[in-house]
Amino acid sequence: MNVSAVGRPSARALVRSISDSKIREVANPFMADAEIIRLWFGEPDLPTPSFICDAATKAMKEGKTFYVPSLGVPELRQAVADYQSRLKGRPIAADRIVITASGMSAIQLVVQLLVDPGDTVLTTSPLWPNISEASRLAGATVELIEMSVKNGSWTLDMQRLADAIARRPKALFINSPCNPTGWMMTAAEQKVVLDLCRKHGVWLLVDEVYERIVFEGDLAPSVLSIAEPDDRVIAINSFSKNWSMTGWRMGWLVAPTSVIDDLAKLQEFNTASAASFVQWAGITAIRDGESFLAHQVDRLRRGRDLVHQRLAAHPRIRTTKPAGALYSFFAVDGMTDSLAFATRLAGKDKVGLAPGVAFGPGGEGHLRLCFANEVETLSRALDRLEIALGR
Secondary structure, three states: OOHHHHOOOOOOHHHHHOOOOHHHHHHHHHOOOOOOEEOOOOOOOOOOOHHHHHHHHHHHHOOOOOOOOOOOOHHHHHHHHHHHHHHHOOOOOHHHEEEEOOHHHHHHHHHHHHOOOOOEEEEEEOOOOHHHHHHHHOOOEEEEEEOEEEOOEEEOOHHHHHHHHHOOOOEEEEEOOOOOOOOOOOHHHHHHHHHHHHHHOOEEEEEOOOOOOEOOOOOOOOHHHOOOOOOOEEEEEEOOOOOOOHHHOOEEEEOOHHHHHHHHHHHHHHOOOOOHHHHHHHHHHHHHOHHHHHHHHHHHHHHHHHHHHHHHOOOOEEOOOOOEOOEEEEEEOOOOOHHHHHHHHHHHHOEEOEEHHHHOHHHOOEEEEEOOOOHHHHHHHHHHHHHHHHO
16 A cells, blocks of 8 residues: 555654653753753762662672563562661551652553543642653543742642542642652641542552652651551652662552552563662662762752752742752743743753743743752852843
């Protein structure tokens, strides 16, 4: 058959309807430019510490390069369970842990597990877009509860959220501490949300990737500290941020045992598993990584404080001081097209920031700056930003 008779090859319409990553739209044209200060992606600038790299090398030399169980290496599942039990202050069994090939893969597995075409997934905005787009790819409708800044802090309208939960969406997705805003849900708010989800039979999906990266105290509040093992609660986490392992692509899920076998099937048909030697290195990261993590958070706190001080002093900028995560998310007076602004900033001023529109309609008019970098580098980036804003 002549190709012209059936049209050009193309993906299915739903895939084509999904927007490209707006962060990548800014970054990709300039990735080879050595002059750019790269603060657009959410990753620490520190390389993975040598003790973790050595553990991966050791595993490879020992021949740990073969297929492993779909749910993960048993020793790593147990290490994650022990780690989470210690953090949450209550037992979390290893048979509730699924090791995944990245936090992003964990989100995809959860969506495939729970979401049918026509379902509604409820989440907040501004928010990292992957949960919204993964849900849309599953044929779901995404309902956004837009957050706002009140008294200098990002705030979630709990009454609006309660009303939305009462409409019985399939799932509610909460990211706390939040990418991009740094907002952190309180323990009291989490209890209210968990009770509402229980009442209405709604799955509660919590992204806890930044739970250790907080600047007052040692740990973000977690629903897992109050949820029962058979609650409709799934927690998503990752090795990427805590131990500077973004390129290693490994995460985990904590889920009810009633869905673990189904997650194993989905894992098998998606990635089979995370790389075997990476999993063995993950055991070392969890077991021996506390001092590195403490250093990482202290360094991030210095970066956050510098960036907040500089941004808050600028007459065109409105900003908040993040409670956790890696980002400053700030509004620029008079900026109505953050994608165009961020693209010009990268090309002309050699500063790579993420456009606020990448994080949903509640993000337009903002920029996101990842402060996981040396203070000297952050200072140079802020100097360049101030010049751009003065034009």
